[in-house]
Amino acid sequence: MKAGRIGILGAGGMGSAFAALLARSGHDVVLIGRGSEHVRAVAARGLAVLPPDGRPWTVALDVSPHAEDLPPGSLDAVVILTKAYDLSAAARSVAPALTPGGVAVSLQNGLGLAARLDAVFGGERSLVGTTTVGAALQGPGRISVSGATAAGESFTYLGEMGEARGGARAAGVVAALSAAGIPSAYLPQVGEEIWRKLALAVMSPVSSVLRLTVGQVWASDEGRSLVRRMFDEVVAVALTQQVRLDPERAWAHASQVFEGTGEHYTSMCADVMNGRRTELSSMAGAVHRIGREQGVPVPTHGVVLEMLGALGVR
Structure with a gap:
């Protein structure tokens, strides 16, 4: 299963890093923000990525200033990287853009996120997980990434906290992230990693x-x-x-x-x-x-x- 068009919801350091790495590896990705100066800078000039080795690179990114601007059914997957306290509102904002067979993945920090995601998308279309990707905003249109992330050594796991429904719906996202230099895996019970x-x-x-x-x-x-x-x-x-x-x-x-x-x-x-x-x-x-x-x-x-x-x- 291919991931298709992937939305990255949350245009902070982490979301920008995921979008940049996916775009650089040729995936169809859109960075979804809240109309911030950072989002406007990325739309105008691309995203500059500053790794610790001092060799910056820039990638052009498709940007949506707000989730509500996305056409209905235009995303095959959405990875949510807003702050945890924004999960419910963020999920509702992007829900119309996700195809009926699409998958929503929360990689936010903390507990209790699976129930909130399920409430919006249904358990059959939602996954939760964790990531060690490290990134931070350094100004409009610029982020820094950790040494491990730059080296492709930051791992991401996604799965279910409750009933395991199989990894088929996770396969496209796992494959896309891994190909982008974010090694990823599906775990039927991801609770231990969380x-x-x-x-x-x-x-x-x-x-x-x-x-x-x-x-x-x-x-x-x-x-x-x-x-x-x-x-x-x-x-x-x-x-x-x-x-x-x-x-x-x-x-x-x-x-x-x-x-x-x-x-x-x-x-x-x-x-x-x-x-x-x-x-x-x-x-x-x-x-x-x-x-x-x-x-x-x-x-x-x-x-x-x-x-x-x-x-x-x-």
Whole structure:
């Protein structure tokens, strides 16, 4: 099954990176935004991609300023990369453009996204997943990508959180992303990967409280201890959801990622410092809620969330 025309909904750093890589590899793709200056710049001049090796490249992209501007039934697949709190509204906005046999994929961070996606598209047309693609806006028409993404080493997994309906509808998207340099796979039960990323993402609220880069947090014994305690709480809560993470293997992977990230702010920390809304409620907030509902102690999550709340972060 071919992916056909792919819409990338969300014209931030991540969505722009997916669209750029797909377009560069010859796929039929449209970047869907909200009429921002960035979207207008991409439409006028193309998208400039800045990898860490200092060899920038530019790609022409088809752009739709708003999802509502797309012709009905014009997309065979849509990959949603807006913030998690925007999922329901974003899905409704693009739903008329998706063909009856098309597939909608959410690669956003956090828990509870599958139900919201299913409510709009139906379970037979929706998939959720996770990605390690790293990218950030650097100004109108310009993004940077991480070293791993530039090297084609950022992995993406998509599948179902509940009943597995088979991977046929995922095949086109998986093939397109893999051919574009974003290695991808379908997992009938993708929940383990989503929880694994939640465990990795505990660095986000810690760095946001401290207003420090990942490297700065990781350089201190206290910072590493705080991150590890939150990590262990995620592993314990995941078990109540029938997801068994190997704690030492997952921690070894997380440590490698933290050590390799260096002096970069997490996206959540950048949002906090710039006064923007965060995805806290669908990430650490969701882990904390489930832990309390299931009787699993989550004291470190509680303290960190209270500190962020005192800063006005939601």
